[in-house]
Amino acid sequence: MSSVLAEYEAIHQELRRENFIRNVYPPDPSEKLWNKKVMTMPREELEKLKTFRLKRIVKWAWDNIPFYRNYWRSKGFEPGMIKGWKDVVKIPILRKDELRKDLQANPPFGTIMHPELAKRIRFVGATSGSTGLPTFQGWGALELDYFQEGQARYLWSFAGVKPTVVYANYLNMSGFYSWGPPVVETAMWRCGATAIAGGGETFFSWKNRHMLIFKLWKVDVFATTPWLHRLIGEEAKLEGWETPFKVLLLHGGAAAENTKKKLFQVHPNAKLAISVWGTTDGHMAIEVPGSEGQLVVWEDMEIFDIVDPKTDEPVSEGERGELIATLLNHFTMPLIRYSLGDYVKNEFITDPDPVYGITHMRFAEPIPGRVEWMFRVKGKLLFPIYVEDAVNEIPDTTGMFNLVIYDNEMDKLKIKIETRKELVDPQYDRQAKEILASRLGINPDDVEIEWLKPGQSVWTGYKLQVFLDQRKKK
Secondary structure: OOHHHHHHHHHHHHHHHOOOOOOOOOOOOOOOOOOHHHHOOOHHHHHHHHHHHHHHHHHHHHHHOHHHHHHHHHOOOOHHHOOOHHHHHHOOOEOHHHHHHHHHHOOOOOOOOOHHHHOOOOEEEEOOOOOOOOOEEEEOHHHHHHHHHHHHHHHHHOOOOOOOOEEEEOOOOOOOOOOOHHHHHHHHHHHOOEEEEOOHHHOOOOHHHHHHHHHHHOOOEEEEOHHHHHHHHHHHHHHOOOOOOOEEEEOOOOOOHHHHHHHHHHOOOOOEEEEEEEOOOOOEEEEEOOEEEEEEOOOOOEEEEEEOOOOOOEOOOOOEEEEEEEEOOOOOOOOOOEEEEEEEEOOEEOOOOOOOOOOOOEEOOOOOEEHHHOEEEOOEEEOHHHHHHHHOOOOOEEEEEEEEEOOOEEOOEEEEEEEOOOOOOHHHHHHHHHHHHHHHOOOHHHEEEEEEOOOOOOEEOOEEOOEEEOHHHO
């Protein structure tokens, strides 16, 4: 066995031995938290742990991964510059363009992955490639094990996924998606639950079959995008029955508050709607019930920092910027100070939450979207989530819409909205424009609406394509 493989396996065993990865499961159903020791760890211990793990992953990358050693040297960085976890901001930011260059020159995984560990990959994930060449991620035994642990923490503790519970995963089941069966369903089994891997991307082609599954299997916990959640609820109402879902897990985009209200209306048996943010790389942040809008980050797994996207310099507390992330336990393919592209507020809450006593930090507000989703209308900075919240206040709409983005600085808000009205009269059109304008802080005359019939909005798989980007076509 090579020294690299031996060290990798030793770290994996250490994580399980110290119970950062729970190794006896499922717990007794009376246990409120999946991993109480880690989830309620004192802040002082968490800070020390983050420093230790940051130093370890940086040293590992420097010693074993030529990509990082060469990239960091070119930027004037070396591991000795890390004294504490807050020194993470001294590490050069890594963006997808750098990964793509390396991947193209050294396919399929580039030099960012150690060749010995690459031979033992358990799962291959990939980005969509919507902006060019996809970037691939290699997951070894350690990375998969720890990610399933992170999933189990919120599924058991927040969503009540325990033995006898039926969970249906209607995220993407194809295209190398890491939140599909290889990871999420295996986390279900740790919880002792019944897992249904439905596949949201097949809903429209197999709609009748999927609706039948929901009725026959009495699904308790349902995971998909906010838009597909609503569509399914509306379909069930039209068919004359109520969905059985008790907990709604909202993936694939931040859910506006008015969207949540509509979801409870179309899913009358639901008691909880929990926003779940995550990436194909293995990052996650989960809304904590009782602390609505605040998403918890498992700090034993990763470190976040926030920078000005124009300068790459850290933003001050309370300011907004681009989210940068460091995975502390990904050794097969380290992602250190990697740009995620999300636009967030640099404000975190570290006091224990009032319901669970979890000590890991929480975002003070929801994650509104990605940096490239930002747009301006008459100088007003907007995100799709702000528009969605307003659309849901317009009477007789399905909540489905597509924004037409034709420039970074636009004179008008151009939007396509589904309505149930057979005929849209000028009064209804004006009312809708006034609702959008008042919620978004613009003038009604600066709003241009194209009305669609139900089912005519543009989707990509299981996601509503809220952002029709026409800027590249200019």
